[in-house]
Amino acid sequence: MDKIKNRITDRSPLDLDYDTMKEMGYQVTDIVAKHLSSLRSQPVYVTMPRDEAEKLMPKEPPMEGSSFDAIMQTLNHDVLPNTAREPHPGYIAYVPSCPTFPAVLGDWFVSGFNFFTGLWDMAAGINQMELVVIDWFRQWFGMPQGTGGLMTPGGSAATHTAVVAARHHVLGTDYADITRLVIYASDQAHSSVMKAAWMAGIPRSQVRKISVDDQFKMKVEELITTIHQDRESGLLPLMVVASAGTTNTGTVDPLHEIADFCENEKIWLHIDAAYAGFSILTERGKQALSGIERADSITIDPHKWLFVPFECGCLLARDPSLLRDAFQVNPEYLKDAAASQSKVNFSEYGEQLTRASRALKIWMSVNYFGMQAITEAIDRAMDLTLFAEELMKENPDFEILSPAQFGILCFRIHPKGMDHSSELETLNQEICNRVVAEGSYLIATTRLRGELALRICILGFRTGKEDVEGVVSSVVSNAKAILAESRVVADHSL
Numbered sequence: 001m002d003k004i005k006n007r008i009t010d011r012s013p014l015d016l017d018y019d020t021m022k023e024m025g026y027q028v029t030d031i032v033a034k035h036l037s038s039l040r041s042q043p044v045y046v047t048m049p050r051d052e053a054e055k056l057m058p059k060e061p062p063m064e065g066s067s068f069d070a071i072m073q074t075l076n077h078d079v080l081p082n083t084a085r086e087p088h089p090g091y092i093a094y095v096p097s098c099p100t101f102p103a104v105l106g107d108w109f110v111s112g113f114n115f116f117t118g119l120w121d122m123a124a125g126i127n128q129m130e131l132v133v134i135d136w137f138r139q140w141f142g143m144p145q146g147t148g149g150l151m152t153p154g155g156s157a158a159t160h161t162a163v164v165a166a167r168h169h170v171l172g173t174d175y176a177d178i179t180r181l182v183i184y185a186s187d188q189a190h191s192s193v194m195k196a197a198w199m200a201g202i203p204r205s206q207v208r209k210i211s212v213d214d215q216f217k218m219k220v221e222e223l224i225t226t227i228h229q230d231r232e233s234g235l236l237p238l239m240v241v242a243s244a245g246t247t248n249t250g251t252v253d254p255l256h257e258i259a260d261f262c263e264n265e266k267i268w269l270h271i272d273a274a275y276a277g278f279s280i281l282t283e284r285g286k287q288a289l290s291g292i293e294r295a296d297s298i299t300i301d302p303h304k305w306l307f308v309p310f311e312c313g314c315l316l317a318r319d320p321s322l323l324r325d326a327f328q329v330n331p332e333y334l335k336d337a338a339a340s341q342s343k344v345n346f347s348e349y350g351e352q353l354t355r356a357s358r359a360l361k362i363w364m365s366v367n368y369f370g371m372q373a374i375t376e377a378i379d380r381a382m383d384l385t386l387f388a389e390e391l392m393k394e395n396p397d398f399e400i401l402s403p404a405q406f407g408i409l410c411f412r413i414h415p416k417g418m419d420h421s422s423e424l425e426t427l428n429q430e431i432c433n434r435v436v437a438e439g440s441y442l443i444a445t446t447r448l449r450g451e452l453a454l455r456i457c458i459l460g461f462r463t464g465k466e467d468v469e470g471v472v473s474s475v476v477s478n479a480k481a482i483l484a485e486s487r488v489v490a491d492h493s494l
């Protein structure tokens with residue numbers, strides 16, 4: 001007894017005192033604030049091969065600790081620079097994430113207090129905040145009272161949660177028919193839809209990709225025929241996933257038509273609005289997304305257009321009791337914490353038991369800036385994308401492959417007389433590589449109807465007119481340089 005008691009130290013060295021914590025916290029704050037306020041002078045994208053990255057830090061964990069200064073030194077010099085800068089004004093590839101500073105501090109609070117948001121009683125105040133934030137979303141999306149949901153690590157997790165809930169709704173606890181389930185989405189739907197279906201045990205061959213029209217919208221006729229055929233051959237249509245802003249082009253599927261059909265056929269309608277969802281705060285976004293309020297569930301991603309850091313997704317569900325039916329377990333060791341009517345245990349609505357607060361960072365950012373400023377930032381990004389399209393239309397060497405929708409624009413350089421797909425592809429891929437290599441702008445390519453396209457996606461609030469002009473002129477000057485170097489220069493000069 002005494003032997004054990006005596007070897008226990010009075011205080012663990014892990015338990016730092018107030019002054020030390022404060023000093024360390026200020027150092028980190030200073031590094032982050034410097035980083036965020038000097039992004040424009042940094043390269044937007046730095047990467048390195050694995051074998052070089054391996055030299056950056058020792059592989060063995062140290063037995064003895066080091067000074068905080070030394071750790072900051074290693075991070076500052078070796079690690080932090082070798083990354084893409086998502087919040088950079090020139091980060092206009094994929095779907096950027098550009099968090100506000102209050103939202104960043106929100107995450108710092110969340111780690112600092114380490115709230116446990118799986119169970120109501122562990123964090124009543126913070127859980128109430130999640131309910132409040134989800135109700136903001138409900139109102140923004142025009143969903144009825146009673147709609148609920150939960151914050152998730154991202155859009156992929158939100159969609160997965162919806163598919164599992166729909167599966168439970170259709171099959172209950174008898175899985176004999178799981179191999180008969182079918183999910184439908186357009187061939188432009190995000191890859192996370194397929195993954196969600198796979199994880200939920202839907203046979204891979206029964207994730208149907210419905211083709212799209214010339215505007216990349218799901219062909220509803222084909223959806224209807226496919227579902228009727230599937231029913232006739234004894235399959236069970238589980239869910240239609242409509243896109244409300246595809247990642248490729250920003251296209252919105254015909255939501256009302258799809259909703260009419262799903263209502264008649266009693267098929268769960270899930271709408272993936274991970275990318276474009278928060279544009280609903282703007283007038284034009286609200287118009288473009290009309291019909292989204294008819295969904296049974298919606299995936300949205302605050303870590304995209306609500307300007308909060310990773311990770312932050314959200315699932316809205318018209319009938320949240322269907323989530324609870326699918327995910328509630330009530331094991332013995334959680335009996336004490338079982339929810340009464342009025343308390344919400346978020347762990348009963350999705351996969352995670354231990355979960356961090358994702359609502360706090362949203363709440364902090366929205367309270368600090370107010371909805372007007374946030375809405376204007378979304379509108380501004382859409383205007384910048386329209387501005388990019390205007391600039392390109394002034395130059396006949398640009399071909400718009402998909403017009404500005406939300407913040408997305410797809411285009412290519414198409415010199416007069418160069419009409420071979422493969423030549424155009426080589427040229428535009430090389431333009432992309434060179435623009436990126438210059439370090440000011442990160443853009444990327446995608447493929448539309450088989451053709452290589454350059455794609456920009458403007459979302460962040462640091463991006464400005466000068467960046468739109470800058471990236472357009474960088475595309476033009478690189479195209480000129482490539483054509484001048486190549487043998488075809490005589491035929492295809494810009």
Ligand SMILES: *Cc1c(COP(=O)(O)O)cnc(C)c1O
Binds near residue numbers: 154155156190246
């Ligand atoms: C980003 C995105 C997703 C996936 O969301 P994650 O947060 O990356 O998991 C799904 N659908 C669409 C349309 C997206 O843009």
